[in-house]
Amino acid sequence: MSGEFLYRMESVLSLYAMPYNADEPIVCFDEKPYQMLEHLETPLPPRPGHAAKIDYHYKRAGVCQILCAVEPRAGWRYVEVRQRKTKTDYAEFMQALADKYPNAKRIHVVQDNLNTHTPGAFYEVFDGQTARKLTERFTFHYTPVKASWLNIAEIELACLSKNCLGRRLPDIPTVKKQLELRVDYRNEIKAKIDWRFDLLVARQKFKKYYKN
Helix, strand or coil: CHHHHHHHHHHHHHHHHHCCCCCCCEEEEEEEEEEEEEEEECCCCCCCCEECCCCCCCEEEEEEEEEEECCCCCEEEEEECCCCHHHHHHHHHHHHHHHHCCCCCEEEECCCCCCCCHHHHHHCCCCCHHHHHHEEEEEEEECCCCCCCHHHHHHHHHHHHHHHHHCCCCCCHHHHHHHHHHHHHHHHHCCCCCCCCCHHHHHHHHHHHHHC
16 A cells, blocks of 8 residues: 555545535545346236246346436435446536536535546536636545545445346436436435544554554
């Protein structure tokens, strides 16, 4: 484990420890591929004394990408479903995210090191003025390489997957509908994420990698 790993880890954990500030929200962003599947045989609905019956044969219907941003302290999340995860998809998602915070002075975004996740994507997708305005809205914080588990958005995606994606969904509109129902519910109840892996815990866990 390198000093660069420790630096990035501590930067993210220090950010998570900051008190809530609506002027500078802390948002975690991540992406997840989802394999769409079609039934080959129509499932039989449940009836008294019998569970629903689903044939184990299915047809692969392509892969879509779920883009998710979550503000853990506020209990708010924003999700899009797209065919791909290109720089265009990333830049357009970030533009939509910025629009969700019209009054924020600065939006802190925790994300991984995927090569599409850079402010440079704004300049490849938008005109110069739009790109510059977006770079001024965001401050990006990158998790260490191979440590995406430090990104709270992974927890949110796991919650969404467990509750609404654990079934065969055949196309993007259906995936969107299922996600919207769950996202709307979690936003309505302001479901927060209680992050407990702080600096003290991290330094104890990885103490052999620090200088004595």
